[in-house]
Amino acid sequence: MNAPRADRLQTFAWTAAGLAIVGLFWLLGPILTPFVIAAVFAYICDPAVNWMVARRVPRALAVLLVIVALGLVLVALALILVPMVYREGVLLVRRFPDLVEMFNAQVSPLLMTRLGIDLQLDAAQFRQLVADNWTNAQDIVPIVLGHLKAGGMALLGFVANLFLIPLVMFYLLQEWPRILDALERIVPRPWLARTMRILNDIDSVMSEFLRGQLSVMLLLAVFYSVGLWFAGLNFWLPVGVLTGLLVFIPYVGFGGGLLLAILAALLQGQGWPPLAGVAIVYGLGQLVESFLLTPYLVGERIGLHPLAVIFALMAFGQLFGFVGVLVALPVSAALLVGLREVLGAWLASPVYLGKEPPALDETPGPR
Numbered sequence: 001m002n003a004p005r006a007d008r009l010q011t012f013a014w015t016a017a018g019l020a021i022v023g024l025f026w027l028l029g030p031i032l033t034p035f036v037i038a039a040v041f042a043y044i045c046d047p048a049v050n051w052m053v054a055r056r057v058p059r060a061l062a063v064l065l066v067i068v069a070l071g072l073v074l075v076a077l078a079l080i081l082v083p084m085v086y087r088e089g090v091l092l093v094r095r096f097p098d099l100v101e102m103f104n105a106q107v108s109p110l111l112m113t114r115l116g117i118d119l120q121l122d123a124a125q126f127r128q129l130v131a132d133n134w135t136n137a138q139d140i141v142p143i144v145l146g147h148l149k150a151g152g153m154a155l156l157g158f159v160a161n162l163f164l165i166p167l168v169m170f171y172l173l174q175e176w177p178r179i180l181d182a183l184e185r186i187v188p189r190p191w192l193a194r195t196m197r198i199l200n201d202i203d204s205v206m207s208e209f210l211r212g213q214l215s216v217m218l219l220l221a222v223f224y225s226v227g228l229w230f231a232g233l234n235f236w237l238p239v240g241v242l243t244g245l246l247v248f249i250p251y252v253g254f255g256g257g258l259l260l261a262i263l264a265a266l267l268q269g270q271g272w273p274p275l276a277g278v279a280i281v282y283g284l285g286q287l288v289e290s291f292l293l294t295p296y297l298v299g300e301r302i303g304l305h306p307l308a309v310i311f312a313l314m315a316f317g318q319l320f321g322f323v324g325v326l327v328a329l330p331v332s333a334a335l336l337v338g339l340r341e342v343l344g345a346w347l348a349s350p351v352y353l354g355k356e357p358p359a360l361d362e363t364p365g366p367r
Contacts, residue, residue, distance in 0.1 A: 013191075026319075034161040036327055038168035042176070043330075044210060045070060049173050063173040067166050077241070084238035091267055099266055198337060205333040212297040213248060219293055220244040224285055228261060231277025235264045247289065249313060254289075258282045308332065 045066045052062035172179075187195045221244025228236035243257025261282065265274035312332040316324030346352055 034164040035168055038165045039172060040210075040330075041070065041165070042169045042172040043206070044214060045169075046173060046176060047211070060174060063170055066173070067169055071166065081238050081241060084235060085242075088235050088238065088264065088267070102266070198341065201337045201340075202334045205336060206330050209329065209333060215297045216289065216293045217244050217247050219297075220247050220285060220289060223288065224257065224281065227281035227285065228278070231281055232274055233261065233264055233278065234268055239264055243285075249310065251310070254282070254286060 048066050049059065049062045052065070053059050057065075184192070184196070221241045223240075224243045225237055225240025228240050233239065239257065239260045242260060243253060246253030246256050258278070261278040262275065265278050268274055309329065309332070312328040313325055316328035316331065318324070
């Protein structure tokens with residue numbers, strides 16, 4: 001088999017495999033969520049397991065320790081964030097009429113003077129609306145518990161998935177070297193070198209992006225939390241941590257965190273100093289993220305533009321739901337490597353280089 005025909009056959013095989021995987025995700029999407037979550041966590045935690053194994057810790061014990069540590073971190077985050085976010089929401093509902101009055105007293109005159117816009121909100125109406133619905137808002141916990149009781153099967157499915165995720169994660173991390181060896185044995189020998197090179201490129205892009213972005217998220221969560229604490233914000237910890245976690249989605253993290261911080265500063269009712277502190281912290285945070293953390297920890301050579309990340313998250317979420325959001329970035333990294341391969345083949349093709357294709361042998365045969 002000549003080289004061009006072999007390359008075409010390999011390209012066709014990879015295309016067919018990709019389409020088959022997409023179709024499988026489409027059909028099995030409703031049950032894939034715990035497996036995909038476990039796979040993403042396993043991929044992120046694999047270096048920690050390998051580090052412990054290299055220091056003569058049994059792999060099963062290393063996997064167990066990593067999963068327990070990850071679980072403790074996630075539980076601690078939930079215990080810290082959920083009560084604080086709930087308290088902030090309750091405080092927002094209580095103080096919303098006061099914010100309306102502040103708007104009428106300070107912002108509305110500026111709009112009228114500078115832009116000629118006469119905008120006045122009815123604070124009394126908002127206050128009455130809050131008073132009428134406050135009892136219902138207080139009863140939200142019993143309502144939620146009632147829905148959970150009525151939807152017993154849904155609750156059972158959630159609990160089952162919650163226990164399934166660490167179980168799947170354990171087996172993936174434990175068997176990962178054997179899985180890689182099995183996949184390598186399946187690949188046809190003439191395709192092995194090129195296939196392994198492509199897979200290594202995909203792993204490089206995915207690891208540098210996901211693990212680098214995780215480092216950026218953690219550092220920014222610390223930066224924003226400490227900065228907002230110095231700025232005197234009461235809800236500095238939940239706002240700072242949420243801002244760092246939301247940074248995973250470009251622009252949305254910064255904008256959403258800034259909105260939460262401004263809202264928290266307004267709720268304190270201490271005038272402009274907290275707002276000025278929020279502006280300084282988020283301005284410095286954007287500079288640190290753009291010019292220091294992202295270039296050094298994520299890397300410019302990855303090629304995943306922020307707009308491409310947003311489009312991938314939205315597109316895969318629309319097509320595959322929550323599972324699509326989880327696999328959007330890994331699949332985008334694989335597609336990026338594939339596009340580089342296609343671009344390299346195009347730039348080396350006779351059509352692009354303007355070379356004549358090799359002439360066919362037109363020597364007449366015996367008559």
